[in-house]
Amino acid sequence: MQYTRPLAELRRADEARFGGKSASLGELLAAGIPVPPGFALSTSAMRAPVHDEIAARYAELSESVREPSPAVAVRSSAVGEDSADATFAGQLESYLWVRGVDEICVAVRDCWASLNSVRAQAYREHLGAEHEAATGVTIQLMVDAAVSGVMFTCNPVSGDPSMVAINASWGLGLAVVGGEVTPDDYLVSKVTREVVRERISTKDVEYRPAADGRGTERTEVPPDRANVRCLDEQALTRLVELARQVERHFGCHQDIEWAKRRSDRELFVLQSRPVTSLPERPPKAPASALSLVMSQFGVPPHASD
Amino acid sequence: MASATPAIGAFPSPYSIETPPGCEGWEEMYPYYAIFDERRRQTDENRFWFWNSMHFPVPMPAFDVLCIDSPYQAVGSWQNRVFAVPPAMGIDYRIVNGYVYISGNPVTDPEKIAERAGFFQKRAGYYFENWSELYDNWRVKMEALIAELEELRVPDLPEYEPDEVAFGDERNTAFYEVLDAYGRVVRLGDLMWQHHFEFLLLGYGAYATFVEFCKGNLPDIPDQHIAQMVAGIDVLLFRPDAELRRLARLAIESGVDSAFIEGRSPEEIEAELSQSDPGRGWLRELGEVKDPWFNMATGDGLYHYYRSWLDDPSIPYAALIGHIGALRAGEQIERPTEEIQRERDRLAEEYGALLDEHSRQTFGELLGLSRSVFPYVEEHKFFCDYWFLTRWWNKVREFGALLADHGFLEDGEDVFQLSRHEVSCALDELVLTWATGGQPLGPKHWPDIVARRKHILERLGEWTPPPALGVTPDAVTDPMTIMLWGVTTERVQEWARQQEGGKELAGAAASPGVIEGVARVVRSVNEVADIREGEILVCGSTSPAWAPIFSKIKATVTDVGGVMSHAAIVCREYGLPAVVGTGRATAQIRTGQTIRVDGTAGVVTLLDGRDG
Structure with missing residues (x-):
């Protein structure tokens, strides 16, 4: 072949x-x-x-x-x-x-x-x-996903490398990738697995496999489920583990699509690619600890050398 | 005070604040320079003042003003005259309706800043380089100061001076001894405050630098992780409660634990213990522990109200009852120090590994520096605010007792209703009339003043001070205001928004977790005893002297304080959610109200009813 x-x-x-x-x-x-x-x-x-x-x-x-x-x-x-x-x-x-x-x-x-x-x-x-x-x-x-989404191995907004930023919504990943819903937004510490921030959104649309098992269909999510947090601590912890594994393997920050299988709640990585845009960090001149302390007290930079 | 000056921006003008009915004349309790005076209006009205509710949550009694003057004399001296912190001189204060507002004096001239930077680098650099040695010396100095205070005797005024005065050369007459002792008590207080601030700015500054470095490189790092990486393991402040846990175990081992019944007073428990041998053995052990570990204040120490555990053992006994109950239920009550140590090292290692090579090195240096300064940051409170101050107030009480003995006061405790200068004046008259045998006017003069002031203070206590006065600053730049009070630009803007009132209070996320429960608003130390199991503590600020009650409560909300505040430290220890620095929790929340504390997001939500 x-x-x-x-x-x-x-x-x-x-x-x-x-x-x-x-x-x-x-x-x-x-x-x-x-x-x-x-x-x-x-x-x-x-x-x-x-x-x-x-x-x-x-x-x-x-x-x-x-x-x-x-x-x-x-x-x-x-x-x-x-x-x-x-x-x-x-x-x-x-x-x-x-x-x-x-x-x-x-x-x-x-x-x-x-x-x-x-x-x-x-x-x-x-x-x-x-x-x-x-x-x-x-x-x-295919993974018949109960929940799916994307995650970054850093906070793409702040650039914090100690965080995994996770977006998640009901059903197949189409709704998140296509920007059709505002997904739940979690920021989880790689170091302690704590959820540092979360924003639960109204996820009123989801994609499921079509009834005949061929293709997908878009359905409305009833309000009582739309507003529910779609990932529990356990799933978040597992996702952070996966994110770290992927990041370690590729040696740079990754943008990962993932899915949580409906039948057994297993989590899968569907694809991963390098993060293409991170916030520009102003290049900082090397500074000693003491000179940083001095500037904390308002010592002007040129005076602290 | 009732002029119709419009509010400038979000906060009222300090000159627009009305005196609450029945409190007219409150200004007489305070020095002339502590008032928003018309002669200084031009400048005072155009400054930003914030209520220092962290140190002064309730209206100031006249004598306690010494604990404003002296600290601000001391902090200004070190900051402005010794270290010459480049952009900031000292802190001014004013009193409005009994509440203390403060404002920093900035240095804005670049040339002046550069000149001061020269001093600062040399002098602060010396401290950072020699920190451990200097701090060791400091502790010796403080213990000597406390010993000196203890040795200081407040003399009686006898009918006849003893023979030693007549026949010896060493003894002075009592009139001089009384005046001298009073002067020395006041001066020892000043000296304590001088010591108190010697290291404080530099210690907080080093720590704050580490915090900022972490937040610059790891923008989303939770504040508590930073604190965890720095916090000491074997900290003096945890020692008193550790001793209580040991005593709890001892009570069970020696079979006297049945004496510790919820609802019993310390006297009742001690009475039962004193009836058996093992009970007396336990009491002997307690006696050993008491000095110094019961020199804990029941509050943050800046008011005479805050007695020590020695004076009021109800807090340590409540803790003992709790610890014994927990031990009987098979619970682990030890601080898991090994686990804390492991976690502290793990956090430092993992965060360090996430940084690039250069940042990692700076991170390591700053962490090292923070860890070396932190023992002072955590321990100075025990030496100064608790051990020294609680005993110092008691010395002042001895003068109160002397004045009461001679009818100048109805009760010794009333001494705190007079300013330190008035006490000096009353003592002058007392020793004068003692010497002359004449009729003192004091007994007809002071009691009325005391009664009026007590009434005024009580009424002022019902008034809610706005979080800030004067002009809203575009940005808070004073490093001291930010480091010591956690008053940042964002916090001030938040206060400004909250002036409108609302269902949510925002503060700093000090200890993670979300919990709902019934609020208990504690505005003075007298109310600490009212706290019930499972309530959420809402207060101006907590102090680690309250540590034992943290085993009772579910969460903590404070008006003022950052993640370095002791409330935050202790809550993290106990795994309780905490939101600190909300600005007005005690004003907006009332006891009995159901609230939700989100210590992860730093938000408190009022769930039933809007206002307190």
Whole structure:
């Protein structure tokens, strides 16, 4: 099988062939982080007959989860995507709750097509990415999420590296990523796992898998549930652990999509990419402790050397 | 006082405050310079004054004014004349309706600031470099001062002087001895305040620098984590309660714990104990512990009301009953010092590891410096505010007793209704008429004054002072105001907003957790005994001398104080939610009201009824 590989076998070096998202998921799996299993299509698959290979990988996946036609997410995995200075977030299409080989193949073709869509082109031009448009595809098992969201391994607003900033809302991640709800907002200390700040919002919309198990549907959340805190301490603690693991693995701050599975409340990382914008810190001249104390008492800086 | 000056900004003009009915003439209790006087209106009206409710939550009795003058003389001397803190001289105070308002004197001329910086760096630098040694010397100095106070005798006025006066050369006559002793008591008080402030600014400053460094590099770090990294493990202030826990265990081990019944007075408990051998053994052990550990004040020490545990053992006995009950129920009552130590080191290590290499080094240096200054920050209260002051007030009481013996006062305690100068004056007349055998006027003069002032103080106690007066500053820049009182620009703006009243009070998140319960507003130490199990303490500020009651309450809310305040420290110890520095909790909340204390967010919500 020359055009596909299980995600678990991919590493950073495979990005050129399989795109950033697939390579990054491979790294996460290698680091022992819970990521839904799946497989990747290489960029060269765009011009190749891959139906049979997809069918074989999908059968492996089906067997590994003991489910006849498991639902998967089909996403673009562009080369140059997911790098620290360019987040293609939302610029390339994702297809959720896709079942069966034929549907997957349709979604894969749509991914390829979306690469040339106007907005993706514009975005790439904006970034000055000159390489030829090429994309791999990530095919990953769906998580039926009761709650999902995103988290940063630092506070993206203040830049505090000791905090994990977590956004969470009911259902699949679409509502949060698409900005359709104001998610609950938690700031949790990496050091003590305390919730330092939280803001519970009215989460009045959620996405669920459609009734027939194909695609998703948007539903209203009844008011009595919309205002309820959607993560408990235990889940927050677990998310902080995951965030630290991911951060340690990549060695820089990460922006992580996650989901909490409905059936058993397990938490999964769906994808992770470097944080692209952090507040600029004014560069500070090295200062000794004593000179800082002096300035606390209003000793002018030039006088304290 | 009843002029119609409009409020400037959010806070009223100090010249617009009305005297509460029945309190006319309150100014007579205070020195002329302590009043908002028309002759100084031009400047005073255009300054920002805030109510120092942290140190002076209730109206000042005339004598207690010494505990305003002397500290501000001392703090100004060190800050302005010794260390020359570049942008800030000393602190001015004024009294309005018995309440103390303060305002810093800034230095604004850049040349002056630079000149002062030269002094400050040399002198403060010396202290930081030699801190431990200087602090050791300080403790010796303080203990000597306390011993001197203890040795000071307040003489009687005998009908005939003893033979030693007639035949010896060493003894003075009693008139001189009385006046001399009074002068020395006053001067020893001044000396204590001088010592009190020698290290305070520098200690707080070093700590505040560490706090700011942490917040600059870790903007969301909870205040309590910073405090936890610095706080001492084996702190003197925890010792009194540690001794009580030991005595509680001893009571159980020696089988006398059944004497400790809720509702019994200390006298009743001691009476029962004195009837058995083991009971007498326990009382002997208590006697050993009492000095110095019962030299704890029942309040923050700046009023004569705050007696020590020695004078009023009801607080330590209440704590003993609580500890014994907890031990019987199989609870762990020890401070988990090893755990605290481990957590302190873990926090420091993990936060340090999150910083870049250069910041990590500065972090380590500042943490080291903070830890070396912190014993002073935590311990000076025990030496000065508790041990010395409670005994000092008792010395003043001895003069009160002398005046009462001779009919100048109806009760010795009334001495605190006279200013220190008036007491000096009354003593002058007393020794004069004792010497001459003439008829003193004092007995017809002072009791009326005392009665009037007691009445005025009581009425003033019902008045609620605004948190601030005068011009709202654009920014609070005085490092002392920020460090010592936690009065920051944000806090002042918050006060200004709250002038409108509201259901929520914001303050500093001092100890995490959220809890709802019934409020108990404690405005003076006399009300401490009213606190019931499970209530939320609402007060001006707490002092660690109250530590034992923290095992009874569910949460704490204070008017003034930052995360360095002792209320905050003790609440974190006890794992109680606390919001400090709300500005007006005691004014807005009433006893019995249900409130929610969010010590994580620093918000207090009034759940039933709006106002107190």
